[in-house]
Amino acid sequence: MARMLNFMPELEPNELQYIQSLVENLSDEDAKQFAFIYRARRKKPQEVLILIIVGFLLIAGLQRFYLGQIGMGLLYLLTGGLCLVGTILDLINYKRLAYEYNVKEAQKVLSMLHY
Structure with a gap:
């Protein structure tokens, strides 16, 4: 685990373990x-959190657009974050949302390297 920790010290522990x-x-x-x-x-979990908070105040669904979930972003945008319930759930699960996105991106990067 030390090797990836040296290359990417900013990773969360569960993400570091998966990447390793x-x-x-x-x-x-x-x-x-x-x-x-x-x-x-x-994507950093802190950036997702900031977009969720902005969603409470201005435009719901920004975090979903940021994570590449265009359909959910449109749904949140048109329904006010599913009447704020979805936005609240995203606020609770913001680290999981970022982690799931990052897992998919890690797999894409690995496939780009032909492994």
């Missing part, structure tokens, strides 16, 4: 390349 399991068979050079690409594509 993905890259455990890669060489150091490939792991560095993975970390470089993944860092550019991943």
